Amino acid sequence: MPVSDPLIISEPQQLTADLVHLSTIIDSTIPGWTRQALTEADVVGRHWVRARMAEAGLETRIDGAGNVIGVLRGTAPGASSIMTGSHTDTVEGGGRYDGNVGVAAALEVVRTLRANGIELRHDLIVVDFFSEEPNRFGISCVGSRAMTGQISTEDMDRVDSEGVRFGDELSRVGVVPEALLSARFDTNRVKAFVELHIEQGPHLEEQGSDIGLVTSITGIKRFRVAFQGQPDHAGTTPMNRRRDAGCAAAGSVLAIERIASANVDGRGTTGLITFSPDAVNIVTESSELWGEFRSPDLDWLHAAGNKFHAAVHSEGASRSVDVELEWLPSEQPAVMDNRFIDISSREADRLGLTQSRLYSGAEHDAAILAKKIPTAMIFVPSKDGRSHCPDEFTAEKDIHSGANVLLNTIITLDRELDFD
Numbered sequence: 001m002p003v004s005d006p007l008i009i010s011e012p013q014q015l016t017a018d019l020v021h022l023s024t025i026i027d028s029t030i031p032g033w034t035r036q037a038l039t040e041a042d043v044v045g046r047h048w049v050r051a052r053m054a055e056a057g058l059e060t061r062i063d064g065a066g067n068v069i070g071v072l073r074g075t076a077p078g079a080s081s082i083m084t085g086s087h088t089d090t091v092e093g094g095g096r097y098d099g100n101v102g103v104a105a106a107l108e109v110v111r112t113l114r115a116n117g118i119e120l121r122h123d124l125i126v127v128d129f130f131s132e133e134p135n136r137f138g139i140s141c142v143g144s145r146a147m148t149g150q151i152s153t154e155d156m157d158r159v160d161s162e163g164v165r166f167g168d169e170l171s172r173v174g175v176v177p178e179a180l181l182s183a184r185f186d187t188n189r190v191k192a193f194v195e196l197h198i199e200q201g202p203h204l205e206e207q208g209s210d211i212g213l214v215t216s217i218t219g220i221k222r223f224r225v226a227f228q229g230q231p232d233h234a235g236t237t238p239m240n241r242r243r244d245a246g247c248a249a250a251g252s253v254l255a256i257e258r259i260a261s262a263n264v265d266g267r268g269t270t271g272l273i274t275f276s277p278d279a280v281n282i283v284t285e286s287s288e289l290w291g292e293f294r295s296p297d298l299d300w301l302h303a304a305g306n307k308f309h310a311a312v313h314s315e316g317a318s319r320s321v322d323v324e325l326e327w328l329p330s331e332q333p334a335v336m337d338n339r340f341i342d343i344s345s346r347e348a349d350r351l352g353l354t355q356s357r358l359y360s361g362a363e364h365d366a367a368i369l370a371k372k373i374p375t376a377m378i379f380v381p382s383k384d385g386r387s388h389c390p391d392e393f394t395a396e397k398d399i400h401s402g403a404n405v406l407l408n409t410i411i412t413l414d415r416e417l418d419f420d
């Protein structure tokens, strides 16, 4: 097979313009760039993405799980597909690049293929996955889980701290739970998934690499802990007569830090904590804590979970505080496909880009899809390793380099791998 020069994306300014436009569809009452799933801004954003897909020449639809899908038909009727994409929902007060880069770059890949008259043999499916970031019901990657049958009826019954049911909240934004649960793809027909994403950490910048090739994606164990003590007067109740739920929660926060710090790849975070009542002169009656452990090592994650279970019960028992520990939907570490990594590596070389291999400490739809479909991820550097904050930044030239690697990886996958 003749090896031609790598293709270069045709309209990098369009890719940049798409990112700029997406950054205007936000909840402007919150500092940073906020387009959280289950909000109006997210609905508007995803419809805008669908319109851009149609302009790029894709057949578009929104599936039962809220995923925005565009298909560029291949030349071999009935051939299996290659999939790419990412997400456009953000965390609260997040940045402009997390997820958005992978969706905007996928659109530019399609425009470039068409502008150069290149027809793939396989269908190319571009997806803006619904609700990638963890929501207040403790569920992340909702769209990719639905697409691959990794979400259940029980998940629809999860409630937030106000008692609102997840299934009801989905319906409010037009995603019908029954349709979500049956939005499953025939994953045997999708032979490759490739996602471009910002690194969200400092490794590439430290290494001076243009491109990151992901070897595996971290596993995650998320939890919610409810502590139930007793409200008492803050001045008259001796310290040894208290059932202080706040202190049990505080001890558990420090246990998370202690457990995770004991391992170089261990991560432990308390993301949310509440005390009730909300008063300076009442001993805390109840407290709720949400957090997570992460590691690429499944055995470490299990061990961290066991240590945390022991720690929260000991923090409660020593204060006569009742403890309820709930494990939320978690994710096992995901391994990327070595053949695909090698193809992206070759393409990065041909494009004259420097590269490193690394594991991802961030979660991605790719981790969900990798459980069913051979998958690869391409990273581009994040300034100062910052992400999930308004300062998140990736230089335009790095995004364009990443889009070029994505483009040529897809072309090579289409040509080299025998999918059928």
Ligand code: HGY
Residues within 6 Å of the ligand: 098, 132, 133, 134, 361, 362, 363, 364
């Ligand atoms: O939470 C994560 O790691 C990802 O950014 N959703």
Ligand code: MN
Residues within 6 Å of the ligand: 091, 098, 133, 388
């Ligand atoms: Mn994120």
Ligand code: MN
Residues within 6 Å of the ligand: 087, 098, 099, 132, 197, 363, 364
């Ligand atoms: Mn992301």
